[in-house]
Amino acid sequence: MTYITKPKMHHPNLAANALGFTRRDYEGSVSTLCAGCGHDSISASIIQACFELDLAPHRIAKMSGIGCSSKTPDYMLGASHGFNTVHGRMPSVLTGANLANRDLIYLGVSGDGDSASIGLGQFAHSIRRGVNMTYIVENNGVYGLTKGQFSATSDKGSKSKGGVINHDSGIDLVSLALQLGATFVARSFSGDKHQLTPLIKAALLHKGAAFIDCLSPCVQFNNHAGSTKSYDYVRDHNEAVNKLDYVAHRAPIHVEYEPGETQTVTQHDGSILSLHKLAGHYDPSDRVAAQAFLSSKAALGEIVTGLLFVDPAAEDLHASLNTVDTPLNDLWDAELTPGAGALEAVNAGLR
């Protein structure tokens, strides 16, 4: 459970960053997710990114909604303030927190149910307002915490653990984010830390709405492949899981492939993800081209990963609102309260 803290002891020769923190200083409580969950790999990449960027852990605010993915902020950055809010509404809470103190770094962690189903509206509006944040959706196409219902990113025609076919079109959050004006849009895969960690670093440094859609296979509810290819074997095994309330231990999926390549990944359920890594000559500064490229690859059944779009001159919500440089939570009486004299003038105008 999350009340278990990790031991503070660590190897004496553990490397420290420019602030004197080791990687361990960026860790949180012990994860309570299923072994092999892609989400834990993403947490590891976030920890690595913050460590490498020399960010002071307490200057990061980690926000989430409800669901498996939204539990993960507890498993990273233990010295940071975190806020596990209500389902689908993390973006508004993050927006408010950001308005209150523009000097912190805001990390929003969400899932496909939290952001594409119940929270689609808040996802959209936080992005179109240009809130300065890193918004990561840990996308497994399934509701894990309530045991296997479809989410809005589930592909049309896919089959749930209970054998139900999904007849609804899947929502592609990356395409949406591009259309909504996100100034940093990327997609990656939980198993590809060499791609994911630099993307998270870039997103954290971006001054605007940065969105990363991170595919993250669910070991329990998108079923199992592992070494066994047999569909019957997988089905039997999972039924046993349910009856015995036993969660099989599985190894996380790792992939490594070169830019410009298309790599197929077999998920735990035997389904295959076809990932296309953007080549070095891809121009991520053209929003329209990015949208066209995504569509063309989607038509081929390929999921594009990498940095799809970035506007290096992005401005955020504070710029739109022209707020003062001092964080609003650090303004006091003299700056906030006009005083009795000003009020007397108001009164005089109301007679």
Add this chain to the structure above:
Amino acid sequence: MSSVNDFVVKFANVNGSGSASANALFAKSILRMGVPVAARNIFPSNIQGLPTWFEVRVTEAGRLGRRGGVDMMVAMNPQTWDRDVAEIEPGGYLFYDCTKPLPPSKFRDDITVIGVPLTAMCNDKYVLPRERQLFKNIVYVGALAALLDIELGVIETALSEQFAGRDKLIKANFEALHMGADYVKANLKPLALKVRRAEAVGDRIFIEGNSAAALGAVYGGATVCAWYPITPSTSLAEAFMGYCKEFRTAPDGKARYAIVQGEDEIASIGIVVGAGWNGARAFTCTSGPGISLMQEFIGLSYFAEIPAVIFDVQRGGPSTGMPTRTQQSDILSAAYASHGDTKHVLLFPQDPAECFTFGAQAFDLADRLQTTVFVMLDLDIGMNEWLCEPLAWDDNHKIDRGKVMTHADLEAGREFGRYLEVDGDGIPYRTYPGTHPTKGGYFTRGTSRNPYARYSEEGSVYVDNMQRLLRKFETAKSLVPAPIRDNAKAATKTGVIYFGSTTPALHEALGVLEERGLHLNALRVRGFPFSDEVYDFIAAHERVFVIEQNRDGQLRTLLVNEGQIDPLKLPPVLHYDGTPITARFIVAEIARLMGAPANRPRVPEAAE
């Protein structure tokens, strides 16, 4: 009928015809003559075409509630003619546009009819249809001024202020005004209803509650406002924008505030909760349907202990109800908002002056108590200009941010447990995010946790926390504004409890009842949780009427429920037709109930 400085004029207009500003000019001019007025706009959920009314009570005695009844009807809307004519008191006056002749059956024998050919006069004078329509309103103001002895010079001054810098427009309005007045002087006689210059207004001001509440938010130190448009609260957010621009712009032109129009009420309260969590003073303003949508976040604010302020400008419910009519019908949904065991702090302002005071105070209370504080306005206070005491501010007041542990506190080794009871008042300490590199960080969640903010589903840990929240609510009793008691002139075992916009009508009603020998001690409730004084008052009386503007007696339910009061002791007096409660209604109901056996509350009848 004859009266000086004590009568009711009601204007019946078509929405969108430009009548609202002419009617407001009429009211303001009487005020400027030193005679108090109570003006109420009764308007439809519509931009153009539906009927709208504006009621002006001229009252040198300062009775600012609705009296009930109409002494003079300015009937400018053919759609509502019959009901408007029927509403006039016997012996009263009907003012109408006599351009088009009406059959005698359209009038009454027991009233005085005054016809002015407004349409004909305006058609002669003006060419553009828009001018014909707009100036018609000013022409009738001029005619009424001559009929009622309102000084034209006062109206001219008000017009000059309204159109300052637009001399052509001022001149045109003056002409229209005189056209109406001249017609009356040439063709009609002044009425026995008169406005006479007096000194009864004093230094009081004329302001809408929404505007005053917004100014309260500025003085209370609010820096983040997130809102979604909904009648009747929209003008509160808009007033906040205006006052912030005026008072919160830094010398470099930057804003010491952030205002976001959310995509809905849920996002609005989410933004408020996020900002409150991060140490900024934040509010939203809404009405009943918004409160329904915000329930989940209000529960989070209660349980995770995050300051938030909600201005609820109540309207007619349930569902979409009567969006442009007034009620006090969100009391229960605010007091117990959200699932699980929750209770919230409510403030009940009686007028715009208290909207300002409570509006500012709400932010100190929210920070001190680390929870949601509701300021319960209603449409009557929020959207009508009320004559009230000037807004007052003490420059010695310092913002109270409550129990916040600082970097220095943490550095000095003070023990920090986010939900740890320290002082016995149920209120724990909090830290703002980003305070200290290694101490004071914690994880906020709506799930159960121990005093150190660590996840726990342990039953005893949960119960301890819920008990502490109750202690905190107990602490709130002494922090919310205390009730105000008015004793009857003679000793009595009968009392009355009331709150909010009911106040002026209730005070007037008590005077009338007293003249009839019916004595009642009165207690105005200003906050929830109710203090001991409220329960002591009930205990000291045999019977206490509870006056409310809703169907179910919601404040009474709170009294019964929170104070373990015998419901039979609290007969309800309920007015909920969407119009503001009147003194006549209260007098009639209480007189009837005081003549009736005390042991059975009657099923209330629909008001008026």
